[in-house]
Amino acid sequence: MDVTTGFFYLFSLALLFAAFRVITARNPVHAVLYLMLAFSQASAIWLILQAEFLAITLVLVYLGAVMVLFLFVVMMINLNMDGLRQGFWKHFPLAAVVGVVIALEMAYVLLGGFRVSTPVAAAPGTVAVSNTQALGYLLYTQYLYPLEIAAVILVVAMIAAIALTLRRRKDTKAIDPSEQIRVRASDRLSVVKVAATRPAPAAAPAAPVETKA
Incomplete structure (x- = not known):
């Protein structure tokens, strides 16, 4: 060995x-x-x-x-592990059948042996290419469009997950920048004309106080 x-x-x-x-x-x-x-x-x-x-x-x-x-x-x-263990014996027969099938498949593969192909020697005058380099070359040449489609699908899925989980808070004090840009002075400020001087209001006469003899 x-x-x-x-x-x-x-x-x-x-x-x-x-x-x-x-x-x-x-x-x-x-x-x-x-x-x-x-x-x-x-x-x-x-x-x-x-x-x-x-x-x-x-x-x-x-x-x-x-x-x-x-x-x-x-x-x-x-x-809570107590709640997870409640249905263990209920699903045990199906899990045991699946486990036996997988074990038989693995035993068949192990007993049958593996077919190992002989590596092809590089031609004289050529540079040996690693599998990582060969895989990268195939991804970005022959499978470029499927790779880009998969990337777009992943980006769309990420954006959809963010949009589904995003909740707008009602107590936030954030202001939309577009509203700040479109604001006008007349919307925020109002000019009120006030007289320069006003006569003081006359004082009301005091009520007589009753006294008991």
Whole structure:
């Protein structure tokens, strides 16, 4: 067994252990942490298989963004685990069937072996291109329009999410800049003519005070 194979088995065992702990951990925060460990081990396996782009994407997108967001959400909402465990045995038969089917499929793939193609040697006088460079070249040449369409869809989805969650507060003191630009002096100021001098109003006579003898 060479060093690469040893690391492959090491990362695989850590990945299986982390995946098992994800579904058996009682604390949701611990489950999310184990899921992050599983993603990191999968990224290491992809590095061994020379899929650098997928490995870096998994680390940046899932570990760096999605899973950290999940961790913050789980820690902030304070889940009630007693309510989540009420329907466990009700859905256990279906979950067991799905688990058995997945286990049989994985056993079939492992026992059948993997078809590893022989890497094609670069022609004399040409520069060897990595898979990341080849993937980037395909994305921005052959699949440029689908990539731009996907980017536009993601931007529209982000704007729609912001618009749906945005609520205008009634107690805010913010002023619309367009209203400030269109304002006129006559709308804000009114001139009232007042006489220079006015006679003082006459004092009302005091009421007589009755006294009792």
